[in-house]
Amino acid sequence: MTDEAPLLKVVGLTKVYGATPVVDRVDLVVERGEIVMIVGPSGAGKSTLLRCINRIEDPYAGEVVVDGVNMAGELRGGKLVADSTAETARKRQKIGMVFQRFNLFSHLSAIDNVAIGPYRVLGVPLEEARNRAMALLDRVKLKQHAGKRPAQLSGGQQQRVAIARALAMQPKVMLFDEVTSALDPELVGEVLAVMKSLADDGMTMVVVTHEMQFAREIANRIVFMDEGAIVEEGPPAVIFERPSHERTLTFIGQIQRH
Secondary structure, three states, rough: OOOOOOOOOEEEEEEEEOOOEEEEEEEEEEEEEEEEEEEEOOOOOOHHHHHOOOOOOOOOOOOOOOOOOEOOOEOOOOEEEEEEEEHHHHHHEEEEOOOOOOOOOOOHHHHHHHHHHHHHHOOOOOHHHHHHHHHHHHOOHHHHHHOHHHOOOHHHHHHHHHHHHHHOOOOOOEEEEOOOOOOOOHHHHHHHHHHHHHHOOOOEEEEEEOHHHHHHHHHHOEEEEEEEEEEEEHHHHHHHHHHOOHHHHHHHHHHOOO
């Protein structure tokens, strides 16, 4: 941690579907190099919060600042002017996001799935982009599978390609949305191992997860959400062993019984 401004600052973020707030006035600060795990019951608004941070979904209200850049637009004369689609895409390059589903291009090899972003979006020469991609595949222990298409890879391998693809854009922060929930149990560990190595290397990460043991071991801070709001947050030992809010206590109790 440093005295620098936080890498990610979320203020009053609200997302409404119909008349129902799915994310309800959420404030969240993530320091550089911090690992924040977001936990809570299904329907708590965890994934929607990540999607609003990355502007895959537009918030109803509030602001998201990533590395000093307001993701929602620019302040001009005291008013927020919305960004163009192209400007939003440019800003989004600061954020890497990995989803439950791998969303790989089925017609491309693993190496080209990773290289295509830097090549097409960042304008990196193709050979350099593929060299970078190979280094990242090596990092996620898939170098020997570089020429395979997604259909030839296991779910865990596809998810590791997806992580490499996000890293290829050299993001400032990585968002992980339940990235192990679609995997067979025996494949979960290989993905969590890659995430742990990123944490060890100092990558700033915000992770929505049901993997409670992983959260306890890796997180600097646990954020418990319910009904669209942050109910409680704190170090893993506090949240898991002596939570102060009744809803957190009930949730942790149910998890520990299973």
